[in-house]
Amino acid sequence: METTESYQVRLEIFEGPLDLLLFLIRKKKIDIQNIPIAVIAREYLDYLNRKEQINLDREAEFVLMAALLIHIKSQMLLPREEPLLEGEDPRRFLVNQLVEYQKIKVACALLKEREEEQLALWTRETLPLLPKPGEPDLAEVSLFDLAETFFLLMKRKEKENFRVVRGKSYSLEEKMKDIIGALEREKVLDFLEYFSRQETLEGAIVSFFSLLELIRARLVIAIQEQLFQTIKVWLRRESPVRP
Amino acid sequence: MAPGLKEVIEALVFVSLEPLSLEKIKETLTDHPPDEIEKNLRELIGDYQAPGRGISIIQSGGGYVFTTRREFDPWVRRFLKIDRKSKLTPASLETLSIIAYHQPITLSEISALRNVDSSYTVKTLLEKRLIKITGRKKSPGNPLIYRTTDRFLTTFGLNSLDELPTEEEIARILGEDKTDEEKESS
């Protein structure tokens, strides 16, 4: 529960550590080019402290920023024999990042206005009537579409229990042994992970078909709860035990 | 006459996904008397019947719908031909993706992977110069083998075939949901 809440806090209030930092800088009316790092680091830590729960997974970026601020602060406190040159200011990197981020925030606000305007306009979403029925809808495709299409096709093939073996470098038998071996060691296999570990596409495809063979031979149980979710594989015993 | 009623009806006929029935208009515009609605609809249709219009509203399939005028059909067809030349159908995309990842490949291998005779889509892709014939396979029947072209690479912004997204990359993008859910439920 807390995880979801803190996630929402982050989403709705601050998009990330830079957003929070920018907020604090504006609140204190600080010149972004000359940030009093001690002040802002304290403010930042105060904010993190006020939040009752910080989920490290979710808020890692916020914590990382706190570490950076403390690091810069310590660097600035170090006694130096000679004053720092402009380019050596330990804040430089952060300032540059903030300046760029600030521009993006403004662009965001401007784009948001445009989005609002467009939301009130409605275009037609159906093809107009033509004397003859049209061809299927056509769309411009990107590389992602191309790759996604192929991999979804491969997934569909798998459901059809279709067997294609191409290339001589991968043997179905060896892959099947490999899968069984992995199952004996690990009990449960995350197939997507296994699939991703394959070095070549053909290796990956053969591993898919090996899995199919194993299912068909009733040697393993495989479960995929939803499309795109991983397939979990167990060895089939007399009485299969599901975790 | 209620001001703006005709315009509202025009907007509704326009966005409707199917021929818009009079009943549906009345259902939406409950604050207008039905006879006002009918009157304005008739006027709207009349407006589009005036000369000098390229589109009109016809009654079809139990409702009212916009259509291009019959006399402009030749231009519309010419346009659609040009417009669609540059795009791919889902079938072409599927075929192209198989050739991209499995090349060199024969027509029967493509058809086997798609479960569909793919000679027509292969022909279309050849015409679009996205694929080419690069020889014959040394197997019974010596079938032609296909590969993608340089034009294919430029179309998809690739420098070489090695740059095609890998299974890992696509899985990572498509699988992002999963890890998020896992994180949240943990």
Added chain:
Amino acid sequence: MAPGLKEVIEALVFVSLEPLSLEKIKETLTDHPPDEIEKNLRELIGDYQAPGRGISIIQSGGGYVFTTRREFDPWVRRFLKIDRKSKLTPASLETLSIIAYHQPITLSEISALRNVDSSYTVKTLLEKRLIKITGRKKSPGNPLIYRTTDRFLTTFGLNSLDELPTEEEIARILGEDKTDEEKESS
């Protein structure tokens, strides 16, 4: 003026589901001089700007497209039973702005600019087809690179990336903010 040219253009803009570019109109109507086409297109747009219309032709995404008029948005929503079209989340908008201004850009560059792991929002934007993968960067690891799509342009009513808010506009707004703050603190 060629009789019927305006009507033909009206029919073409209407059948095109996507914004129809001037080039495509010219490509279709090769038998008409380009300046005649432009003149008639302007007239057509003018016709729809007259009062008493529920739809109009706007320029967006590098072309011309029919849309309902802004003032009828409430009726359209009532009719389609849609409360509001879904807006982009702040995270998506931020990521999208970064991609728009810095394209072509890799995932790790996006995450670095936001200081937040952005793989999830990038995936969402890919699914919404607001961005696309267009190849790989020639750098260690050859990461995939992303660009905005035509749908991005139409979502924000832009005709090209040149219409994105400029550096000067952004600087001016930042400057105004500053003077506001100075006023407040003085």
